[in-house]
Amino acid sequence: MARVFGSFLLLVLVFPATMATDPSPLQDFCVADLNGQVLVNGFTCKNPNLVQADDFYFGGLRMKGNTSNPVGSKVSTVFVEQLPGLNTLGIAMARVDYEPWGLNPPHFHPRATELFTVLKGTLEVGFVTSNPENRFITKVLQEGDVFVFPMRLVHFQRNIGNTSALAVSTLSSQNPGIVTIANAVFGSKPDISTDILAKAFQSTNDIIETLHLKF
Numbered sequence: 001m002a003r004v005f006g007s008f009l010l011l012v013l014v015f016p017a018t019m020a021t022d023p024s025p026l027q028d029f030c031v032a033d034l035n036g037q038v039l040v041n042g043f044t045c046k047n048p049n050l051v052q053a054d055d056f057y058f059g060g061l062r063m064k065g066n067t068s069n070p071v072g073s074k075v076s077t078v079f080v081e082q083l084p085g086l087n088t089l090g091i092a093m094a095r096v097d098y099e100p101w102g103l104n105p106p107h108f109h110p111r112a113t114e115l116f117t118v119l120k121g122t123l124e125v126g127f128v129t130s131n132p133e134n135r136f137i138t139k140v141l142q143e144g145d146v147f148v149f150p151m152r153l154v155h156f157q158r159n160i161g162n163t164s165a166l167a168v169s170t171l172s173s174q175n176p177g178i179v180t181i182a183n184a185v186f187g188s189k190p191d192i193s194t195d196i197l198a199k200a201f202q203s204t205n206d207i208i209e210t211l212h213l214k215f
């Protein structure tokens with residue numbers, strides 16, 4: 001009995017039931033083979049002898065993102081898909097551009113905490129804690145200010161200035177994921193039934209159908 005319990009304890013210590021972050025690398029690097037046929041948690045490694053400097057490089061953030069869309073913001077991600085050298089390293093980033101009054105709408109990252117830095121402009125940011133409190137924590141950020149959005153909590157940013165704004169996010173996963181609340185709830189494929197959403201939102205079928213059409 002003691003031995004069985006000992007083995008169980010060892011298992012629990014070696015494989016914690018919930019990992020709070022990406023697993024640690026077991027080698028210097030493991031550049032993602034994005035075309036690999038083997039499905040693992042992450043990507044399989046390219047042959048390290050064939051790895052080049054460009055595998056650790058992404059040049060796609062020089063230009064402003066295209067903010068001509070209904071929310072007036074654009075998130076340009078540098079996740080493992082864009083930068084294969086991030087594979088197994090537990091980190092990623094994004095550039096976020098905002099038109100005047102542009103909004104990066106409420107969303108969360110299923111696998112990452114986000115450290116957010118304002119490079120240009122004035123942004124109102126906020127996140128909401130889990131049930132039952134659902135406390136709304138919000139602040140206005142100026143250039144150079146830093147804010148953290150804790151892992152998996154719903155958050156947003158809005159440009160409250162008359163000029164365009166720019167921010168950079170660092171995220172604690174090579175593949176943070178983005179779940180935009182409105183898209184997930186009203187834009188799923190296929191739709192979640194109107195009557196389910198009407199009840200959930202204490203609303204009418206008409207309002208839900210209007211929202212379905214928008215996403």
Ligand SMILES: *[C@@H]1O[C@H](CO)[C@@H](O)[C@H](O)[C@H]1NC(C)=O
Binds near residue numbers: 067068069
């Ligand atoms: C920006 O996006 C809009 C909407 O998708 C598109 O019409 C426009 O051509 C894009 N502009 C550039 C410079 O790519």
Ligand SMILES: *[C@@H]1O[C@H](CO)[C@@H](O)[C@H](O)[C@H]1NC(C)=O
Binds near residue numbers: 161162
């Ligand atoms: C932004 O523009 C509006 C309308 O032109 C003006 O009333 C307001 O004072 C401006 N705000 C700032 C911070 O410049």
